Amino acid sequence: MWKTTLRRFLIMIPQIILLSILVFMMAKALPGDALSGLLDPSVDPSMIEAQREKLGLNNPWYVQYWDWITKAIQGDFGQSFRFKMPVTDLIGQRITNTIWLSLVTLIFTYLIAIPLGIISGRYNDTWGDRLITGYTYLGFAAPLFIFSLLMLWVFGFHLQAFPTEGSVTPGLVPGTLEYSFSKIYHILLPALSMALITTVSTVQYLRSEIIDTKQRDFILTARAKGASESRIYTHHILRNSLLPIAAFFGYEITGLIGGTVFVEYIFSYPGMGQLFLNSIMLRDFSVVTALVLLYGIASILGSLISDIILSIVDPRIRIK
Amino acid sequence: MNKVTGRIEEELRDPSTSPSSWTILWRELKKDKLALISLIFLGLTIVAVYGVSLVLDQKQIVRVDLFALYQPPSAEFWLGTDYGGRDVFGQLFIGTRNSLSIGIIVTLLTGTIGILVGLISGYFGGAADNLAMRVVDFFMILPTLMIVIAFVAAVPKYSIVSFSLIMTAFLWMGIARLIRSKALQEKELEYVKASRTLGSSHLKIMFTQVLPNLSSIIIVTMTLNLAANIGLESGLSFLGFGFPESTPSLGTLVSYARNPQTLEYRWWIWLPASLLILVLMLSINNVGQALKRATDARQRRG
Numbered sequence: 001m002w003k004t005t006l007r008r009f010l011i012m013i014p015q016i017i018l019l020s021i022l023v024f025m026m027a028k029a030l031p032g033d034a035l036s037g038l039l040d041p042s043v044d045p046s047m048i049e050a051q052r053e054k055l056g057l058n059n060p061w062y063v064q065y066w067d068w069i070t071k072a073i074q075g076d077f078g079q080s081f082r083f084k085m086p087v088t089d090l091i092g093q094r095i096t097n098t099i100w101l102s103l104v105t106l107i108f109t110y111l112i113a114i115p116l117g118i119i120s121g122r123y124n125d126t127w128g129d130r131l132i133t134g135y136t137y138l139g140f141a142a143p144l145f146i147f148s149l150l151m152l153w154v155f156g157f158h159l160q161a162f163p164t165e166g167s168v169t170p171g172l173v174p175g176t177l178e179y180s181f182s183k184i185y186h187i188l189l190p191a192l193s194m195a196l197i198t199t200v201s202t203v204q205y206l207r208s209e210i211i212d213t214k215q216r217d218f219i220l221t222a223r224a225k226g227a228s229e230s231r232i233y234t235h236h237i238l239r240n241s242l243l244p245i246a247a248f249f250g251y252e253i254t255g256l257i258g259g260t261v262f263v264e265y266i267f268s269y270p271g272m273g274q275l276f277l278n279s280i281m282l283r284d285f286s287v288v289t290a291l292v293l294l295y296g297i298a299s300i301l302g303s304l305i306s307d308i309i310l311s312i313v314d315p316r317i318r319i320k
Numbered sequence: 321m322n323k324v325t326g327r328i329e330e331e332l333r334d335p336s337t338s339p340s341s342w343t344i345l346w347r348e349l350k351k352d353k354l355a356l357i358s359l360i361f362l363g364l365t366i367v368a369v370y371g372v373s374l375v376l377d378q379k380q381i382v383r384v385d386l387f388a389l390y391q392p393p394s395a396e397f398w399l400g401t402d403y404g405g406r407d408v409f410g411q412l413f414i415g416t417r418n419s420l421s422i423g424i425i426v427t428l429l430t431g432t433i434g435i436l437v438g439l440i441s442g443y444f445g446g447a448a449d450n451l452a453m454r455v456v457d458f459f460m461i462l463p464t465l466m467i468v469i470a471f472v473a474a475v476p477k478y479s480i481v482s483f484s485l486i487m488t489a490f491l492w493m494g495i496a497r498l499i500r501s502k503a504l505q506e507k508e509l510e511y512v513k514a515s516r517t518l519g520s521s522h523l524k525i526m527f528t529q530v531l532p533n534l535s536s537i538i539i540v541t542m543t544l545n546l547a548a549n550i551g552l553e554s555g556l557s558f559l560g561f562g563f564p565e566s567t568p569s570l571g572t573l574v575s576y577a578r579n580p581q582t583l584e585y586r587w588w589i590w591l592p593a594s595l596l597i598l599v600l601m602l603s604i605n606n607v608g609q610a611l612k613r614a615t616d617a618r619q620r621r622g
Contacts, residue, residue: 011454015461019458020459020581022467025482026467026470026471026474029475030470030473030474031475043397044582102334105527119417137602137605137606137609138602140605141547141598141601141602141604141605142598142601142602143551143554143555143598143601144555144573145555145558145596146574146594146597146598149574149577149594150584151593152583153577153583153584157580157583164580165580177599252460254461257463257465257466258463258464258465261465261466261559262559265559265578276469277469278613279558280473280561281560282471283473285473288470288473289483291466292463292466292467292470295463295466296462296463299461299462299463300461307394317536
């Protein structure tokens with residue numbers, strides 16, 4: 001098992017290098033450079049040229065790449081062109097909001113998927129199963145942004161059951177109980193909207209996995225030995241079907257990142273996704289570059305974690 | 321003896337009448353009422369949208385009319401007007417046409433690249449295949465949405481052509497991996513070896529013998545991809561990174577809902593487009609799922 005983990009770890013290194021080169025190429029293609037935010041247009045062009053030379057912007061690309069990547073490893077992504085502050089600080093203000101939103105979404109995703117998947121798989125071809133399968137059909141086809149918008153329209157504006165924007169009611173003091181409740185209250189609707197859509201594939205997977213497992217020989221053996229139906233499910237079927245699902249959360253990260261961009265935009269939730277869209281609209285490309293790199297690394301790490309957990313719970317898929 | 325077993329017996333007796341993949345797909349589609357209705361709905365939508373937009377004048381519809389801002393639905397404007405006084409009903413037709421067109425173009429482009437890469441990679445195998453699949457894996461992990469948005473922002477002369485090319489560049493990997501895994505299984509079969517022994521070239525085997533055997537899987541995947549691509553395009557247009565505003569898409573109409581006033585009080589601007597996207601995606605998915613069942617003999621209904 002350690003061998004597999006090590007091998008999988010080694011695959012990640014070229015992935016991260018490839019990602020950093022892709023992001024660097026993107027950064028070069030985007031207009032503006034490190035000087036765009038520091039100077040005003042009235043400065044003498046020869047001074048700018050001297051500054052460029054000093055900052056190494058005239059060096060060959062591989063030297064520039066090396067400078068950029070060594071700084072990025074130390075957490076220095078340069079200055080925001082627009083806000084004249086370090087990119088790291090700007091992201092730091094938003095990152096916790098997005099992490100909370102993703103975490104609550106993940107919790108909802110599993111809270112919905114596990115009971116629905118079990119009911120649908122255990123009692124397949126009953127009306128309950130048909131209802132759940134219908135829901136997964138709908139959720140599979142519905143685009144997240146349309147669904148979130150409808151949720152906001154119905155529950156936010158018409159029923160006024162949830163706040164329609166922001167991450168906390170303005171004016172509350174951080175650290176108080178009221179503040180924490182307000183934060184949770186603001187997260188619920190966006191997280192639920194996202195979870196109801198993303199959970200669909202997990203429900204479908206769990207359903208087919210349970211239907212598959214319940215026809216296996218070892219279940220027949222357990223039945224023949226007189227094990228009760230509930231024992232068969234808790235001890236034999238679910239133990240087989242739930243572990244892979246628990247391990248999928250790493251793969252979900254890529255989807256969650258894409259989802260938070262839409263949901264944060266729709267619910268005006270101040271997270272990294274909203275920062276990303278705002279930075280693109282303001283043409284603040286040093287922030288964009290840093291965010292794409294962070295998102296990419298998060299996705300790569302997520303798939304690493306999932307692959308390792310899966311290889312622990314299911315020895316058949318270990319890399320040879 | 322019922323009709324189905326009768327037909328199967330007939331097919332067994334005379335092997336030359338073994339049904340082609342198209343016949344099976346069509347037979348399965350007829351069995352699934354929901355999918356059949358979806359297909360008819362899609363057909364009607366396509367005819368209506370492309371037909372009407374021949375008559376409609378796009379310039380006329382996207383022209384700003386300051387005397388008719390935010391008109392509610394009336395006899396003159398069936399679905400009211402938007403913040404520029406533009407007729408929403410007309411924009412709905414042009415938007416659907418634009419969304420469908422780009423969906424079809426991107427699906428065909430990604431399909432062609434994916435099939436070529438997957439087929440060659442899977443058929444020949446070896447180190448090149450290994451490397452190609454590592455690269456595909458890498459791109460599939462990446463958060464495609466942000467990268468597409470960043471590239472859309474980076475392109476200086478932004479147009480519909482560059483938009484479809486950017487989308488294509490990051491969306492061909494899924495189909496490549498699928499075709500590759502199927503080609504890998506297919507090339508181990510006897511008929512490939514027999515054909516090789518008879519002196520057929522690799523090119524001939526790949527494109528005239530292996531490829532037709534994958535046709536039903538390709539049709540299913542492309543159908544499901546079409547829905548996904550229309551969803552992605554309208555999502556990008558919704559965020560403001562798809563079509564330019566002079567070329568309305570369904571996503572552009574939905575994006576007006578970003579204004580809280582419009583979202584709360586002027587449903588006629590964004591709700592019809594949202595529901596239309598939903599119904600279109602559901603229909604394409606229904607057809608795709610029915611076709612998927614047809615390709616898997618174990619799941620067939622008829």
